[in-house]
Amino acid sequence: MLAIEYGAAALGLVGHMPSGPGIISDELIKQIAEKVPPPIATFLLTSETKPQDIIAHYKKANTTTIQIVDELEKREYQTLRKELPNVKLVQVIHVTDESAIKEAVELSTYVDAILLDSGNPNLTVKELGGTGRIHNWEISRRIRQSIKIPLFLAGGINKDNVRQAIEVVQPFGLDLCSSVRTDGKLDPEKLRDFFNAVEL
Numbered sequence: 001m002l003a004i005e006y007g008a009a010a011l012g013l014v015g016h017m018p019s020g021p022g023i024i025s026d027e028l029i030k031q032i033a034e035k036v037p038p039p040i041a042t043f044l045l046t047s048e049t050k051p052q053d054i055i056a057h058y059k060k061a062n063t064t065t066i067q068i069v070d071e072l073e074k075r076e077y078q079t080l081r082k083e084l085p086n087v088k089l090v091q092v093i094h095v096t097d098e099s100a101i102k103e104a105v106e107l108s109t110y111v112d113a114i115l116l117d118s119g120n121p122n123l124t125v126k127e128l129g130g131t132g133r134i135h136n137w138e139i140s141r142r143i144r145q146s147i148k149i150p151l152f153l154a155g156g157i158n159k160d161n162v163r164q165a166i167e168v169v170q171p172f173g174l175d176l177c178s179s180v181r182t183d184g185k186l187d188p189e190k191l192r193d194f195f196n197a198v199e200l
């Protein structure tokens, strides 16, 4: 409710992950999602990689959107579309090098939006987001120019770099976690400062 009050258009609700600061239980995700008023969107962040597991996770949460933070096995987006026709799909791509451009162009034909984040899915303990680190925004800008669907930018965005992020990448939306929290909880002052910086 605090995030909505300050201006958030969507809430990311982080399910089970191999690592990260924002993880909450599926039960809590469901409770939050059912209280969020339209038109605010609710994004279930899932690390599942098989369509049936993603569908099962979604059914526990009942959000407006699924944010797939890992690689979907065999690119089985059609199964998700068929089973969940009214749910929006956002695919996360971790920008580690220029290979992200080709990946984003290919995946953009299957989903409703692409979300570019920092992290490294190739580590032994996967780092799928919530890193507080920025990545190479020049690559993000090239991805935005190469795809025809909305692009969200995430990864280390804060009040001091958000104007530059907007200027360089020109994303459809911004997604952030670490920079507006203190001791793991949303911080009203940090939220206010962030939204003031966006609106300057």
Ligand SMILES: O=C(O)c1ccccc1N[C@@H]1O[C@H](COP(=O)(O)O)[C@@H](O)[C@H]1O
Binding pocket: 012, 014, 017, 019, 020, 021, 022, 023, 045, 069, 117, 127, 128, 129, 130, 131, 132, 133, 154, 155, 156, 157, 175, 176, 177, 178, 179
């Ligand atoms: O927050 C987490 O624990 C998390 C874990 C795994 C994947 C994503 C996660 N959070 C999302 O990461 C981005 C960027 O976060 P940050 O601003 O760099 O801290 C954001 O979408 C979070 O919702």
